[in-house]
């Protein structure tokens with residue numbers, strides 16, 4: 275029996291994760307679930323945002339389902355006691371270097387986008403965000419009086435391994451990769467660009483690769499999102515571009531992710547703990563439920579079940595969406611609609 279470790283975390287994390295777990299139990303009743311603490315709640319209970327007991331559990335799991343971490347309560351904590359530090363340590367411990375962030379607008383859902391319907395229609399982008407390197411990790415980082423340092427650093431092998439995931443994904447999709455960097459200014463980007471191009475020329479000649487600057491992509495991904503298939507980029511650029519891309523389907527609340535590496539995968543919405551709506555029962559659980567679909571596809575190798583969940587979410591969104599998308603459904607009402615949709619034949 276596969277074991278899934280569930281880390282609900284802080285803010286709306288427990289609300290959207292409860293919805294996702296309900297769906298997971300419905301479609302995969304054989305899976306064993308084990309809950310553990312991460313983030314602010316773990317700081318409060320164990321004095322650490324990523325306690326040893328959580329680390330041991332995730333390393334022994336077949337997949338990990340995460341909610342969200344962080345909140346004003348812990349914002350003043352020293353960095354080792356911040357919820358976000360726990361999330362970064364979790365990703366590092368699990369070796370999840372490739373973060374897949376799909377951006378899709380399924381038929382009938384264009385009207386939920388704040389963009390013109392013809393711009394949003396049919397968008398299907400996969401952002402592959404490098405997750406264990408760059409300015410987030412290693413290198414020199416400190417505050418010294420009135421001066422502060424962070425260092426952006428990448429090695430060729432770090433760039434190669436995440437690029438392989440992007441090329442592999444492109445081969446299953448429309449065969450195009452856009453590598454996003456700032457090679458006109460940054461040495462790290464120069465290495466990034468050369469490495470991605472060399473790998474394409476050596477091993478993935480059937481994939482069409484182009485290179486674009488991150489500032490230009492920030493404009494084009496909103497103006498003309500249909501021009502992108504797979505985007506591969508470094509950690510911080512991928513973080514920012516994926517929140518920006520949430521504008522296309524209409525909300526952060528519909529953006530799931532899968533973080534893959536050599537061991538078990540980590541599946542989480544891309545949004546944060548949304549302190550402004552936490553505890554109100556109105557959070558959109560779609561991103562968390564769609565992360566369950568990614569868990570089923572990539573973590574448990576059950577693509578048919580993943581498709582069923584995705585269809586049910588789309589159907590629920592065509593009905594009554596949550597408040598972030600202009601609807602009136604509460605978290606519970608939306609989750610009910612997804613559960614009801616699961617019984618019906620797949621559409622869209």
Ligand code: NAD
Nearest residue numbers: 342343344345526527544545546547548550551557558598
């Ligand atoms: P956020 O993503 O939490 O919220 C941004 C906006 O989007 C808010 O208005 C929020 O209400 C809305 N939103 C987000 N998810 C939603 C959902 N599912 N349904 C409806 N609306 C939703 O970003 P923030 O406010 O900048 O950060 C809040 C906290 O979350 C911070 O502590 C931050 O560090 C943390 N954070 C955690 C993660 C994570 O756990 N992966 C990701 C991002 C931010």
Ligand code: IPM
Nearest residue numbers: 344358359361362513544545
């Ligand atoms: C995300 C978040 C995290 C990140 C933070 C909370 C550490 O913004 O998952 O996108 O920057 O990776």
Ligand code: MN
Nearest residue numbers: 513514517544
């Ligand atoms: Mn982010």
